[in-house]
Amino acid sequence: MTEKEKILARIREALTLPAPIPGHAHANGRSVLPAGLLTHNSTPSRWLPEVGSAFEDRLALFRKNVADLKAEFHFVESADQAVGVLTNFRDAEGWKKVGTHGGPLTDPACEALGLPICRTDRAYEVTDLESCDAGISECDALVAQTGSVLVTGRSAGGRALSVLPPHHVVLARRQQLVGDLPEAFALLKRKYAGDFPSFISLITGPSRTGDIERILVLGAHGPKKLTIVCW
Amino acid sequence: MTSFVEQFKRRAVQLTRDLRHRHLIQTALRKYEAVRDKTRGSFQDWQSARQAAAETKWEAVNHLDKYLVEFVGKLEARGTKVHWASTGGQARDIIFGIIRQKNARSIIKSKAMTSEEIHLNDALEEAGFEVVESDLGEFIVQLRKEAPYHIVFPAMHLSRGDISAVFARELGSAPTDNPEELTMIARRVLRNKYITADIGLTGANFAIAETGMISITENEGNARLTAALPKVVISLLGIEKILPRLEDLALFLPMLATSGTGQPLTCYNSLYGGPRQPGESDGPEEYHVVLLDNRRTELLADPEQRDALHCIRCGACLNVCPIFRNVGGHTYGTTYSGPIGSVITPHLRGLQDWKHLSYASSLCGACTETCPVKINLHHHLLQNRRNAARQKPSAIEHFAFKLFAFVINRPGCYAFVRGVARFAQKFHPLLKGKRLDPAYGWTRTRELPPIAEETFKEHWRKRKDARD
Amino acid sequence: MFHSMLMKVTLFIPCFVDLMFPKVGISMVQILEKLGHTVECPEQLACCGQPAFNSGYWQEARTVGVKVLEELQNAEVVVIASGSCGAMLKVFYTELFAGTPHTEAATKLATKCFEFSDFLVTKLGVTDLGARFPAKVTFHDGCHGLRELGNKKQARILLSKVQGLELIEMKEAEVCCGFGGTFATKFPMISTAMGEVKCASAEETGAEYIVSSDSSCLMHVQGLLDRKSYKLKTIHLAEVLAQS
Numbered sequence: 001m002t003e004k005e006k007i008l009a010r011i012r013e014a015l016t017l018p019a020p021i022p023g024h025a026h027a028n029g030r031s032v033l034p035a036g037l038l039t040h041n042s043t044p045s046r047w048l049p050e051v052g053s054a055f056e057d058r059l060a061l062f063r064k065n066v067a068d069l070k071a072e073f074h075f076v077e078s079a080d081q082a083v084g085v086l087t088n089f090r091d092a093e094g095w096k097k098v099g100t101h102g103g104p105l106t107d108p109a110c111e112a113l114g115l116p117i118c119r120t121d122r123a124y125e126v127t128d129l130e131s132c133d134a135g136i137s138e139c140d141a142l143v144a145q146t147g148s149v150l151v152t153g154r155s156a157g158g159r160a161l162s163v164l165p166p167h168h169v170v171l172a173r174r175q176q177l178v179g180d181l182p183e184a185f186a187l188l189k190r191k192y193a194g195d196f197p198s199f200i201s202l203i204t205g206p207s208r209t210g211d212i213e214r215i216l217v218l219g220a221h222g223p224k225k226l227t228i229v230c231w
Numbered sequence: 232m233t234s235f236v237e238q239f240k241r242r243a244v245q246l247t248r249d250l251r252h253r254h255l256i257q258t259a260l261r262k263y264e265a266v267r268d269k270t271r272g273s274f275q276d277w278q279s280a281r282q283a284a285a286e287t288k289w290e291a292v293n294h295l296d297k298y299l300v301e302f303v304g305k306l307e308a309r310g311t312k313v314h315w316a317s318t319g320g321q322a323r324d325i326i327f328g329i330i331r332q333k334n335a336r337s338i339i340k341s342k343a344m345t346s347e348e349i350h351l352n353d354a355l356e357e358a359g360f361e362v363v364e365s366d367l368g369e370f371i372v373q374l375r376k377e378a379p380y381h382i383v384f385p386a387m388h389l390s391r392g393d394i395s396a397v398f399a400r401e402l403g404s405a406p407t408d409n410p411e412e413l414t415m416i417a418r419r420v421l422r423n424k425y426i427t428a429d430i431g432l433t434g435a436n437f438a439i440a441e442t443g444m445i446s447i448t449e450n451e452g453n454a455r456l457t458a459a460l461p462k463v464v465i466s467l468l469g470i471e472k473i474l475p476r477l478e479d480l481a482l483f484l485p486m487l488a489t490s491g492t493g494q495p496l497t498c499y500n501s502l503y504g505g506p507r508q509p510g511e512s513d514g515p516e517e518y519h520v521v522l523l524d525n526r527r528t529e530l531l532a533d534p535e536q537r538d539a540l541h542c543i544r545c546g547a548c549l550n551v552c553p554i555f556r557n558v559g560g561h562t563y564g565t566t567y568s569g570p571i572g573s574v575i576t577p578h579l580r581g582l583q584d585w586k587h588l589s590y591a592s593s594l595c596g597a598c599t600e601t602c603p604v605k606i607n608l609h610h611h612l613l614q615n616r617r618n619a620a621r622q623k624p625s626a627i628e629h630f631a632f633k634l635f636a637f638v639i640n641r642p643g644c645y646a647f648v649r650g651v652a653r654f655a656q657k658f659h660p661l662l663k664g665k666r667l668d669p670a671y672g673w674t675r676t677r678e679l680p681p682i683a684e685e686t687f688k689e690h691w692r693k694r695k696d697a698r699d
Numbered sequence: 700m701f702h703s704m705l706m707k708v709t710l711f712i713p714c715f716v717d718l719m720f721p722k723v724g725i726s727m728v729q730i731l732e733k734l735g736h737t738v739e740c741p742e743q744l745a746c747c748g749q750p751a752f753n754s755g756y757w758q759e760a761r762t763v764g765v766k767v768l769e770e771l772q773n774a775e776v777v778v779i780a781s782g783s784c785g786a787m788l789k790v791f792y793t794e795l796f797a798g799t800p801h802t803e804a805a806t807k808l809a810t811k812c813f814e815f816s817d818f819l820v821t822k823l824g825v826t827d828l829g830a831r832f833p834a835k836v837t838f839h840d841g842c843h844g845l846r847e848l849g850n851k852k853q854a855r856i857l858l859s860k861v862q863g864l865e866l867i868e869m870k871e872a873e874v875c876c877g878f879g880g881t882f883a884t885k886f887p888m889i890s891t892a893m894g895e896v897k898c899a900s901a902e903e904t905g906a907e908y909i910v911s912s913d914s915s916c917l918m919h920v921q922g923l924l925d926r927k928s929y930k931l932k933t934i935h936l937a938e939v940l941a942q943s
Contacts, residue, residue: 003315004303007470007524011296014532019293022285022538022605044482047280049273049495065495121512126426126460146485146496158513159459163452163499181481189477196442198309198514199459200502202484207452208498211368211386212394212410214259220367220414221421222452222499240886247892257896553875557892591886593879593893594753596846610794613753620755632751632759639714639746640766649718672884676891677922680719687712687721691740 044182051145051179058144058179065147069205070218071226075174079105082171082229083112089134089227090115093167099132101157105171106136120157126164135165135223139172141187142228145180146204149228150188153199162203168223172230235564236587242562243591252388256559259387260550266493267547273495284486285605288541291440291473295531298440298473299522305443309505311518319349322523326351326432326465329519330360333463335429339421341447341454342366343434344382344544345467345523348566348579351432363424365453367417374401380560382567383491383546388559421453431461431515435468436543437483441476443504445520448487450498458503464515466503469523471531471540483543490547490603530578536611539574541604548598548608554591563588570598574611582619589615646688653682707737708818709774711767713784714746720914724780726941727815730828731778741770747779747787752795753880760795768792768804777811778818780937782844782913783880785814790847814844816912816936820853826860832942833863836934837906839897839920840873841913854912854936861939871900878919894923901931909933 001009045051051058059075066073074085089095090113098113100106101121110117118128120135129135137156139149149170153159162168178184188200207222218224233241246252271277291298303313316322330338338360346352352373355362364373368385372378374397379385386394391408398404404416433454437446445466447454458464474483480500488494506518531537549555549569560568565576565585573588589612598608620629638644662668664675673679685693708731712724724740731738748763767788771777779785789812792805819825838858844850858866877883877893884890897920901909909931911917917933924931 003317003321007315007317007522007528008296008299010524010528011299011470011531014528014537015293015295017532017534019289019534019537021289022541022607023282042279042283044280044283047274047276047283048482048485050275123512130422130426148496153511153514158511159455160513163455163459181485182478185478185481196444196504198503198505198508198511200444200504201455202496202500204496204498204500206498208450209367209414210450210492211366211371211384212389212391212413214262214384214387215410217411217414219418220451220453221365221418221456240888243886244888247888253892553877553893553896554889557889557896590882591889593842593875593877593882593890595842595875595879597842597873597875600846613755616753616755617757618755620757624756628754629756629759632754632756635751636748636759636762639763642742642745645745652718670884672887673922675887676926677894677919678925679922680918682718683721685721687717687724687740688742688745690721690725691742 045180048180048182049145053179055174055177058177062142062144062147062177065144066228069147071147071205071228074227074229076229076231078231079108082231083109085229086113086136086169089167089169093133095133097132099129099135099157099161099165101137101161103138105138105173109171110136120161126160129160129164132165134167134169135161136169136171137162139170139176140191141184142172142177142230143181143184143202144177148184148202148204150184151201151203152192152197154197159199162201163207163222166219166223167225167227168203168206170226170228172228174230177230235584238564239562239587239591242564243558246558246562252559253557255388255390256556259384260556263493263550267489270489270493270495274489280482280486281603281605284482284603285541287474287479287482288543288604289538291475292471292531292537292540295470295473298475299470302438302440302443302473303522305440306505306520309443309508311443311505311520314519314521315524316521317524319523319525322349322467322521322525323351323354325521326467327354327358329463329465330430333429335360335463337361337363337424337428338430338432339363339365339424339428339457339461340369340432341434341449341457342369343432343467344566345434345469346432347379348525349523351467363421363428365421365425365457366449367414367451367453370417370421371397374398378561381546381549382544388561425456425460428461429463431457431464433457433464433466435466435472436487437474437480438468438472439474439477439480439502444477444502446480446500446502448484448497448500452499455499455501458501458515459513462515463517463519464506465519465521467521467523469525469527471527471542486603487543487545490601491545526579530575533578535614536574536578538606539571539578539611541606542571542575543604545603547601547603551597551601553593553595553597570608570612571606574608574615577615577619582615583623586615586619589619649682649686656681705735705737707739707775709739709741709771709777711744711747711771711777711779711784711788712740713779713781715918716780716914717745719918720935723914723935723937726935726937727778727780729941730819730937733828734823734825739774744770747784748795749783749787749791750880752787752791757795761799764792764795765801768801768808771808771811772804774811776813776818776822777808778813778815780815781915782814782841782848782850783915785812786843786847788812814848814850814912816853816857817848817850820856826856828857828860828940830860830940830942831862832939834908835865835867835904835906836908836910836939837867837869837901837904838872839869839876839901839909839911839916841911841916842875844912845873850912854910857936857940858910864939867904867906869900869904871897874900876916876920878916880915883919890919891923894919898923898927898929898931902929907932910936910939912936
């Protein structure tokens, strides 16, 4: 018998005795979730923090959450203005090289920046990416409820682009703003059904730690700065 | 060789006397409570969220075989090599096997309590491999050659001075008491390790059956780097980490963050579904997942306590436990501390050896009240006590309680014992607080109230007689 | 709905209240009789069996519990003079007697049991006992009463009606005092540390008295206060409510 078979056999043997469902003492002895249970009748949207249904409410919530996370949010009118935000950063932070991937939003933006580029959606050297001042990516969604950015390896140039350089800049369209986490996961399933990228991440603020006396420090290993530019 | 209970008591005495340490922990955990309360308050319905999470975990654990098979099938279909380990020893052998096969020398790790459980780091270092913990707190305690203090906050017990000292000693850095500077020292040292490590080793917070993915929650980004840069990545996890569906994370990620640290969501919640896929430009060429039993199936076989396997390792029960707050994480002397550790360690490491953790509790219930998945923690401590007494009753205690039941059920006997106690209490002041005092356990630190001149029963009897 | 009719109340006085804090029981009798109810105190009963239960000796706990079930089976309503014994009768007896011939009796008893403050406020709808206790006090929530029985606001409602009384909540009101039954002597260093935290939190409020619904907690806290010569004093809720 393989170890797999042994473990599965032990599990099956153990499960011949039913265990009570927490919060349902009267359901003792049942081995199947009875109908009428909380999870069958509701979606987490009802219990998680409220997000509102109007775009303006969600935008305001996203803006507030991003500020609490000590990330930056620029909501502008056009792609040109977005480029303006990037060139300001380039000049203020002295960017010499940026990492990015090919895409409808990143291509024009990075061309306008006029800097040497490390493309992470083709074969690249890690040391090359490590020497970039910023990583510029697109995303799958912005989540109002938590101020998060949803990325995958496919939408944001692989696993390392959004975590290795010290400044991660996200380019997003306003239609990409979703309300809450259940919506974000539903979007993932719709977009990638049957063919998920091997890497998915929900990014909520710049990298941080509280390991030293519970004092917040940004930029522990991942980016110290996270900027979201949306139009 | 001192027993585990003697070690526990010795450390408890030491730590409860250390007022600086007690103050540090209480302050840190009070801060946590304030933040947690605010975040919980923003939920529309925290209690319903707990109930839903409890039900989801019940579904996962009580159909564990089905979900594990689905999980593994999906992983293997996309090129992950899945290994099954019944014991910690087997898990170590599997990991060693992968390392040797790749001729690897250096391993970078992100936080994995399961790896502590199987003493992986010690085994790797003994065999001459370089193992570096990338999580800042774990990195610090690794340099200090200490075990993690808390499952979520490994360096909670250390001041910045302590951290500066170990960095200066082990890394040659200049002393500083600025937390940001200390963090940057670690960041610089670890940067190179990520890029040059042969193997990355991670843990997992959840295992999604529906899509065959591991979910890893972190704030620093070290796990993302550990799973992105090395050519070979291994994820080690207990079999109970299963969640049925991808969308279950919409509930569990915020609950884990709220309970664990008081954050609405942790900084990085990442899903890994395999090695680098065709068309992908980075990620490991080889991805291994090691599934660990290590007596979890024994806990599974106890329907009364099976829900202890629902634990999402948030650490909330540790944070609210008044025992933990006063003795700290190291006193427990085992990987999993606090209430959840006290519940499961007897199952994972032996009831008679570890029952004392279940007795070292006032059963206040704060743990059960806070658990995001509604594990009946303090009742399980009671059940452990019952099981331990059944299996191997202490002769003295057993006799004492038999005598107690006998006396208390007989008013005449009770009155007699009361009389004896009244008499004996006259002499108590001579012995009070000294080793010979039969009530030494109490009187060492507290005054003991005397038996009343007229007890309630005596008063009631008098009253009844007067009325009749 | 409040029970406005007069009742025969069976008062369960646990061993430590009987032996060391009889005034607590006497105060309860006084209050209930003043409200017009008849009070019965079964002389056969001395203990709920919790010490044996908590130590894992359930067989011996059952020996004591069976007697309790028998004595109380015909009681109209049972009021318990302590939160921890209240939890034993109302919550833990069903666990203790599960799978035995006494399951039904245990379930039935649970429905008739009330801790004292809960009985007054929830069952009788009484909040003002005409009591007078001019002092600054703080309240300690005993864990069993708080978490097993869900009692929190009852005591505070009652105290709010006491003339001259000022209630100042302590930061650590809901944190365990460290008594925990046999825990207090099995792990005295931890028990004492927890008690110290409670005493410090109470002292911070500037209160003169720590009030609680559980004499076992108060015994432990008072023991520490006396040893450390703190000025704070402990007093049971019933004793406060019986003052005029």
